Amino acid sequence: MAWEGLNRRKFPRVNFPCLIKIITEGKVEGSLLTHTENISIGGAAVIIKKSMELFAQVLIEIDLMDGSDPVSCYAKVVWVVRRKAIEAEKPSFYDIGFEFIDIREEQRNRVAIAVEHLVQHGRETAYK
Numbered sequence: 001m002a003w004e005g006l007n008r009r010k011f012p013r014v015n016f017p018c019l020i021k022i023i024t025e026g027k028v029e030g031s032l033l034t035h036t037e038n039i040s041i042g043g044a045a046v047i048i049k050k051s052m053e054l055f056a057q058v059l060i061e062i063d064l065m066d067g068s069d070p071v072s073c074y075a076k077v078v079w080v081v082r083r084k085a086i087e088a089e090k091p092s093f094y095d096i097g098f099e100f101i102d103i104r105e106e107q108r109n110r111v112a113i114a115v116e117h118l119v120q121h122g123r124e125t126a127y128k
Contacts, residue, residue, distance in 0.1 A: 013045070014037040014118040017040045018044055021070070023059040036062070041112045043075065043099040051094050052077045060098065071110055073103035 017035040024031070037045040044062065052058075056077045062071040075098035083093045099110070 013040040013043075014115050016118055018045060018065055019063040019070075021061040022046070022048075023061070024052075037095070039111065040115060041100075041108055043078070043097060045095060045097050047060055047083070047093050047095055049091055049093055051082065052078055054078075054080055054094055057101070058098070060113075064110060066110070066111065066114060071103075071107045072128070074101050075099060076101050079096070 015037070016039050017037070018039065020034055020036050022034070022112060023068065032048055032050075033047050034046050039045075039062070042117045044060075054077055057074055058077070059072070061072045062068045075122040077096060078099045079095075079097040099122040100111075
């Protein structure tokens with residue numbers, strides 16, 4: 001089964017650079033801390049320095065900056081795009097798209113509230 005691509009989104013995404021921790025294979029040394037590029041109730045996109053395997057499952061923790069504990073759920077890598085290196089000495093970065101899976105309803109509701117708040121306050125939506 002192939003993913004339908006960027007133009008077939010089920011949920012609107014908003015540009016919201018909140019902190020996200022990506023934990024791979026349950027290893028602390030496999031953790032990455034970065035910012036989201038955009039987020040929706042269905043997933044998030046990030047930019048990181050290393051590629052990830054397509055369809056890999058990871059544990060993520062997202063700090064919505066709402067004063068509560070981070071949203072924690074499993075996510076699946078649904079797309080990976082390598083960016084071109086700007087200079088020979090600098091590494092390439094990767095755009096990674098995650099689909100939330102195994103997310104509790106109250107966690108999904110917190111993401112929905114954050115996204116709706118941002119949309120209502122004029123935050124730019126991603127991939128119009």
